[in-house]
Amino acid sequence: MKSSIAGKNASLSAAHRNNWQAWTMLWRIVVNALAVAAASWLLPGITLRASDPVVQQGFTLVVVALVLGALNAFVKPILTFFGSCLIIMTLGIFLWVINAVLLMATSSICSALGVGWQVRDWNSAFGGALIISVVAMVLGRNYGRSR
Secondary structure (H helix, E strand, O other), rough: OOOHHHHHHHHHHHHHHHHHHHHHHHHHHHHHHHHHHHHHHOOOOOEOOOOOOOHHHHHHHHHHHHHHHHHHHHHHHHHHHHHHHHHHHOOOHHHHHOOOOOOHHHHHHHHHOOOOOEEHHHHHHHHHHHHHHHHHHHOOOOOOOOO
16 A cells, blocks of 8 residues: 555656756746846847837747757857866956857758847847846746756
């Protein structure tokens, strides 16, 4: 009797954990979309196609957040590994450069996909990387922690 209860609790715990992970991932996408929206609104060099309706702009921000999230998940660790000496020598400031490179790559991918979002130049990429990092840090604080 005791083992069946323990098994049931374990399966409920696993289901709860999977549900929590799904909500955490969804929250991170929303936070990234809001951070990209803030950068697009604050910097004239990062543009969101103004002729699109509001719903299309929201969809564009979600697509940009997904592309940026994928690059952060798969490319950023590689760039961080190869740039680790520069990161250490600059006391972490080189991570800002890596974030700007990823933002420019996101802009290129979105342009190739026909998504109405672009980063015009490197100055905007550096400013956008800073804004996106700060907004994502503030909005994402304490949410992704396991319970």
